[in-house]
Amino acid sequence: MLLQSYRLEIVNNHCMPEAMSVNCFAHLDQDVGKAIPYLNTVLGGFEYIKDPPSVTFRVQGKLISVHNRQIAINALKNEAEARKIVEWLKREINGAWHLRDEIEPSYESMPRPQMIEILKLLPKTNCRECGEPTCMVFANRMAEGIKGCEDCPPLSAENGKALAKYMAQFNLDY
Numbered sequence: 001m002l003l004q005s006y007r008l009e010i011v012n013n014h015c016m017p018e019a020m021s022v023n024c025f026a027h028l029d030q031d032v033g034k035a036i037p038y039l040n041t042v043l044g045g046f047e048y049i050k051d052p053p054s055v056t057f058r059v060q061g062k063l064i065s066v067h068n069r070q071i072a073i074n075a076l077k078n079e080a081e082a083r084k085i086v087e088w089l090k091r092e093i094n095g096a097w098h099l100r101d102e103i104e105p106s107y108e109s110m111p112r113p114q115m116i117e118i119l120k121l122l123p124k125t126n127c128r129e130c131g132e133p134t135c136m137v138f139a140n141r142m143a144e145g146i147k148g149c150e151d152c153p154p155l156s157a158e159n160g161k162a163l164a165k166y167m168a169q170f171n172l173d174y
Contacts (some may be wrong), residue, residue: 002097003090005029006071010079024082026071026089033068037105038096044110046170058145058170064089075146113143113170121163122152129153142167 006026032039036053039045045055056065064085065072071089076082096103119139130151132138141147149155149163 001094002035003028003030003032003093006086006090008079008082008086010076010082021075021077022079022082023072023074024076024079024086026073026082026086028069028071031068032066032093032097035093035097035100036066036068037107038100038103039066039093040108041103041106042096043092045106046110046112048107048109050107059085061145061148063145066093111170113167115139115143117166118142118163121155121159121166123154123156123159125154127154145170 006028009025009027011023011025033053036055037048040048040055043055043057045057047056048054052068054065054067056063058064062073062075062085066089071086073082073085076085115136116139119136122135122139124135126134130138130147130153132141132147138147138152142149142151149160149167152160155163
């Protein structure tokens with residue numbers, strides 16, 4: 001087992017103290033840098049940096065970055081959710097490392113959702129029911145993983161399915 005233990009640090013958003021979410025850093029007691037290219041293959045990171053190695057994933061509206069000795073996660077509800085995600089990542093890191101002889105390491109970033117492709121499927125009414133000033137801003141927030149199909153009330157069922165299918169190729173479940 002490559003990753004055995006870590007220390008969790010929960011951080012409130014200093015820029016927006018009224019925000020209802022927290023961020024977390026898992027300080028890793030073991031260096032997982034050599035497993036990162038394998039993890040990138042397994043989970044399809046949307047941003048991979050070679051030196052020093054790190055990979056960033058977008059999972060259920062959260063950004064998760066794995067570095068040699070740290071995991072950073074944003075937009076968490078609480079410490080319990082942070083622990084759940086870090087434990088999932090611990091299993092994924094150890095699993096990828098265990099199967100490294102069977103996995104082709106990836107040193108490239110995966111494709112990202114394109115705002116224009118999302119916008120094409122939105123109603124383009126700028127109704128603000130989603131909480132954003134325009135459909136273009138909503139599309140950008142969706143491409144960033146902050147908003148989801150369910151956040152656009154006037155989205156037709158047909159376009160909702162098409163949009164969910166498009167976005168599914170970029171998202172992971174933990």
